[in-house]
Amino acid sequence: MNTSPQLGENQKVIQTITPKKRKLRNNLVAYAFISPWLIGFLFIIVGPMLYSFYLSFTSYDLLSAPRWVGFDNYVRMFTSDPRFWTTLKVTLIFVAIAVPLRLIFALTVAILMNMGHRGSGFYSLIYYVPSIIGGSVAVAVIWRQIFGREGALNAVLGWFNIEGYNWFAHPDYALSVLILLIIWQFGSPMVIFLAGLRQIPKELYEAASVDGANRFHQFFKITLPMLTPVIFFNLIFAIINGFLTFTQAFLITAGGPIDRTLLYALYLYQNAFEYFRMGYASALAWVLLLVIGLLTAIVFISSKKWVYYESEGGK
Incomplete structure (x- = not known):
C-alpha cells in the first residue's frame, strides 16, 4: 500500500511527456546509436572530400602551403x-x-x-x-x-x-x-x-x-x-x-x-x-x-x- 503514491506519481510523469517530447527523445537515442558512424562519415569521408575539392584549385606539393591557382589545374588537364x-x-x-x-x-x-x-x-x-x-x-x-x-x-x-x-x-x-x-x-x-x-x-x-x-x-x-x-x-x-x-x-x-x-x-x-x-x-x-x-x-x-x-x- 505504501507504493501506490509512488506509482501514481510515475503515471503522472509519463502522462506529462507529450508526443513531441517522446519523438525528440527517441530521435536523440537514435542519433546516439549512429553517432560513431556519423562522426566517422563526417571526418573520414566528407571532410577529406571537401578539402580535396579545395586543393583541386591550388598548387600543393606537401612541403609548402597550398597556393591558390583557380582553374589552372583543370585547364592544364x-x-x-x-x-x-x-x-x-x-x-x-x-x-x-x-x-x-x-x-x-x-x-x-x-x-x-x-x-x-x-x-x-x-x-x-x-x-x-x-x-x-x-x-x-x-x-x-x-x-x-x-x-x-x-x-x-x-x-x-x-x-x-x-x-x-x-x-x-x-x-x-x-x-x-x-x-x-x-x-x-x-x-x-x-x-x-x-x-x-x-x-x-x-x-x-x-x-x-x-x-x-x-x-x-x-x-x-x-x-x-x-x-x-x-x-x-x-x-x-x-x-x-x-x-x-x-x-x-x-x-x-x-x-x-x-x-x-x-x-x-x-x-x-x-x-x-x-x-x-x-x-x-x-x-x-x-x-x-x-x-x-x-x-x-x-x-x-x-x-x-x-x-x-x-x-x-x-x-
Whole structure:
C-alpha cells in the first residue's frame, strides 16, 4: 500500500511527456546509436572530400602551403596534358571490355552452381577466393609466373612450337592481361547472381516446361528478366570498381609498357605520391568522380527500359 503514491506519481510523469517530447527523445537515442558512424562519415569521408575539392584549385606539393591557382589545374588537364587523355582512353577501353565479360562469366558460373550439383557450395567458395586476394602481391607474382617470358602460358605454347611473348610487357597484350585478371576475380558478382537465381520461383520454370519452352527460351524469357535488378546492381558496382582499379596495374605492369596500362587511378596516384602534385591529383580525382557519376546516371536512366521489377508488373 505504501507504493501506490509512488506509482501514481510515475503515471503522472509519463502522462506529462507529450508526443513531441517522446519523438525528440527517441530521435536523440537514435542519433546516439549512429553517432560513431556519423562522426566517422563526417571526418573520414566528407571532410577529406571537401578539402580535396579545395586543393583541386591550388598548387600543393606537401612541403609548402597550398597556393591558390583557380582553374589552372583543370585547364592544364584538358589542354596541355596528353597523358590525361591517354589514361582516360585506356581506362574507358578497360572498363568497356572487362565489366561485361566479368559479369557474363560470373552469371555463367552462377547458373552452373545453381543446378544443385554435389559440392556446389564448396566450388562457390573456391571461385570466390580470387576476389578476396585479387589485389595482393601474391596474385601479381602468380600472374607474372603465368604471363612472363618464361611463364606457364609460353611453356604450353611451346608444346605446339608457338613462340610466346612477355605478355604483360608487350604493348599489344599488356592491357588484355589485366582484363583477364579482372575477369578471373568474378567471385563477388557470382555470389550475388547465385542469390538472385535462387529467388526465382521454380513454378515459373515448371509452367514454361508444360508450355513446351526449352532451356534456351526459359533463360531469355524467365531467368534474364527476373535477374535484371541483380544485373543492374552488379553493373553499377562493376563500373565504379572498374574505374577505381589500381592495385592490379600498380603491382603487375606499373602502367607500362609506354602507358598502355596506365589506368586513371594509377595516374592519379603517380601525380599525388610520385610527382607530389597534390593539387593536380585532387583535380583528377574530381574529374573521375564526374565521369563515374555521369556513367552511373546513364545506367540509372536506361534501367527504366530494361530492368524488370515484379512488384511493378514489369517495365
